[in-house]
Amino acid sequence: xxxxxxxxxxxxxxxPQEWPDWASEFGYGDGxxxxxxxxxxDGAACMRMLRGGELFRRVWPNCYSPQRVLSDMDRFGVxxxxxxTVPVMFSYWTKxxxxxxxxxxxxxxxxxxxxxxxxxxxxxTLPLQDPVASVEELKRCKEELGFPGVQIGSHVEPSEWNxxxxxxxxxxxxxxxxxxxANELDMAILVHPWEMMGFHDMRKYWLxxxxxxPAETCRAVCAMIFGGVFEKCPALRVCFAHGGGTFPTTIxxxxxxxxxxxxxxxxxxNVNPRTYLGxxxxxxxVHDPYALKVLLDVIGExxxxxxxxxxxxxxEHEPGQxxxxxxxISDATRAKMLGTNTLEWLGIKAPAGVRTxxxxx
Numbered sequence: 001x002x003x004x005x006x007x008x009x010x011x012x013x014x015x016p017q018e019w020p021d022w023a024s025e026f027g028y029g030d031g032x033x034x035x036x037x038x039x040x041x042d043g044a045a046c047m048r049m050l051r052g053g054e055l056f057r058r059v060w061p062n063c064y065s066p067q068r069v070l071s072d073m074d075r076f077g078v079x080x081x082x083x084x085t086v087p088v089m090f091s092y093w094t095k096x097x098x099x100x101x102x103x104x105x106x107x108x109x110x111x112x113x114x115x116x117x118x119x120x121x122x123x124x125t126l127p128l129q130d131p132v133a134s135v136e137e138l139k140r141c142k143e144e145l146g147f148p149g150v151q152i153g154s155h156v157e158p159s160e161w162n163x164x165x166x167x168x169x170x171x172x173x174x175x176x177x178x179x180x181x182a183n184e185l186d187m188a189i190l191v192h193p194w195e196m197m198g199f200h201d202m203r204k205y206w207l208x209x210x211x212x213x214p215a216e217t218c219r220a221v222c223a224m225i226f227g228g229v230f231e232k233c234p235a236l237r238v239c240f241a242h243g244g245g246t247f248p249t250t251i252x253x254x255x256x257x258x259x260x261x262x263x264x265x266x267x268x269x270n271v272n273p274r275t276y277l278g279x280x281x282x283x284x285x286v287h288d289p290y291a292l293k294v295l296l297d298v299i300g301e302x303x304x305x306x307x308x309x310x311x312x313x314x315x316e317h318e319p320g321q322x323x324x325x326x327x328x329i330s331d332a333t334r335a336k337m338l339g340t341n342t343l344e345w346l347g348i349k350a351p352a353g354v355r356t357x358x359x360x361x
Contacts, residue, residue, distance in 0.1 A: 005331075006339030006350060008080040009073075009319045011190065011241055011283045011307030015047070015064045015086055016109040022091075026098050028161060034088055049088075056088075062311040066113050066120070072311070073119065076319050079354040081310070082342065083110060084123040084151035087194035092129045093159035099127030103137055111145040118351035123190055124150040129162040131174050135181045142185050148346040149188030149237075152178075154220035157195050170220050171227025171268065183233035188346045191224075192241045193217045209314055217245025222254060225276050228269035239281035239305060239345050243291060248298040251277070281345045283307025284337060285316060289326055301333045305342040 017038070023030040031052035038047050047064055049056045061068040063086075073081060091102045107124045114120040124141035126134040141147040156168040156175075168174060170191070182189055196212030197219065217240050224230060224238065240247070247254070255274050258265045281303045286292055295304050306323055309315030316322060323337045343350060 005335035010305040012310040096130035169223040171223035214245035243286035244282035
């Protein structure tokens with residue numbers, strides 16, 4: 001019987017089991033900080049996440065219990081999970097010094113979760129509202145905590161506390177030192193949408209998650225391309241969550257805009273955006289075989305990683321199922337997307353205690 005290929009879930013989230021009441025500690029932001037409250041719901045353990053005293057979200061042990069995560073990995077045949085924090089914890093809107101404190105707390109907690117468990121790979125978080133501190137935390141993530149990369153948000157929003165007066169896109173020169181440091185340190189980056197554009201205008205029907213998230217990811221891809229990030233950091237290894245959002249299906253429009261209005265589009269980088277196809281990775285969290293076919297045609301089989309967005313409802317409920325059941329692709333292509341592409345993106349080898357690609361052949 002043939003052994004299944006190595007299966008790595010490149011996009012999963014985990015929370016600490018508890019964290020400080022930062023609003024009380026810092027003296028501001030009570031309506032924005034999320035507080036954790038462990039309890040039960042209908043007789044089942046859960047965590048109630050409160051914001052401003054109101055229920056923000058319920059999450060279950062698969063979002064904060066490493067033991068439950070391992071159980072689910074076994075159930076779904078996942079060999080390795082690449083873990084990062086939940087985007088609501090980014091806290092870019094806080095005062096820079098407090099952003100550093102939060103990032104260090106989250107990174108230390110994740111490092112402890114991954115320590116001694118070779119099936120877990122951690123991606124750190126950065127206080128992006130402070131690029132200088134982000135470079136220092138990036139170094140700490142690599143040198144002290146042993147992470148192969150970090151997760152960042154699709155932009156940094158302004159607030160009355162962080163000293164930023166407008167949205168900072170990933171094209172902003174202020175963030176270039178962070179990308180340059182990741183390039184130099186050989187640290188991978190996962191870009192995840194958050195604080196979606198139009199959030200306050202389209203809350204009904206879950207539209208921020210259904211419409212805003214894909215657009216937000218496309219915003220990040222375009223910002224990094226048109227901002228010249230990939231030109232200035234040629235070795236940078238970036239993966240965009242949720243299949244790259246709307247970018248793969250709108251690259252024709254994006255390229256057309258570049259060609260017809262270079263005065264508006266090509267002001268910081270005069271390289272055709274289509275040139276960058278194959279320069280970055282996307283995950284497979286697109287929920288549709290036709291969408292995955294588009295990714296294969298546009299992004300390429302070497303740059304798609306299996307990502308489920310575990311453990312959230314909008315993620316793939318059986319990690320890897322879309323790739324495993326996709327018709328018309330070879331076993332070699334399937335194996336790349338299920339595991340080996342993630343190793344290339346992260347610049348790591350398969351952990352010694354799990355199956356290796358050679359063992360699956």
